[in-house]
Amino acid sequence: MTKTRKVPTRTCVACRTASDKRQFIRVVRTPEGHVHVDPTGKANGRGAYLCAEAGCFETAAQRRRLDAALNVKLQDDDYNRLRREFEDALEPLKTTQGR
Numbered sequence: 001m002t003k004t005r006k007v008p009t010r011t012c013v014a015c016r017t018a019s020d021k022r023q024f025i026r027v028v029r030t031p032e033g034h035v036h037v038d039p040t041g042k043a044n045g046r047g048a049y050l051c052a053e054a055g056c057f058e059t060a061a062q063r064r065r066l067d068a069a070l071n072v073k074l075q076d077d078d079y080n081r082l083r084r085e086f087e088d089a090l091e092p093l094k095t096t097q098g099r
């Protein structure tokens with residue numbers, strides 16, 4: 001086994017912070033073209049990453065960063081739905097912080 005384990009890093013599409021991918025919540029565009037929050041981080045498709053913070057979602061929503069990151073056209077309704085999914089995804093993270 002290799003000694004140097006490379007930690008995969010991701011960049012938040014809102015604030016551009018790069019970090020360990022576990023710090024982020026993934027939003028995925030499925031091969032069918034649906035966009036949803038992917039709490040497992042394992043769904044098939046093109047992914048965009050946001051810090052596990054509501055503020056970064058809001059920035060992404062206001063600036064339409066997910067459109068660009070996922071190469072899709074999202075409507076306000078989509079962002080509203082994604083906000084709820086994002087908030088749901090935040091809940092378990094809050095309780096496991098400081099593990």
Ligand SMILES: [Zn+2]
Nearest residue numbers: 012015051056
């Ligand atoms: Zn961020």
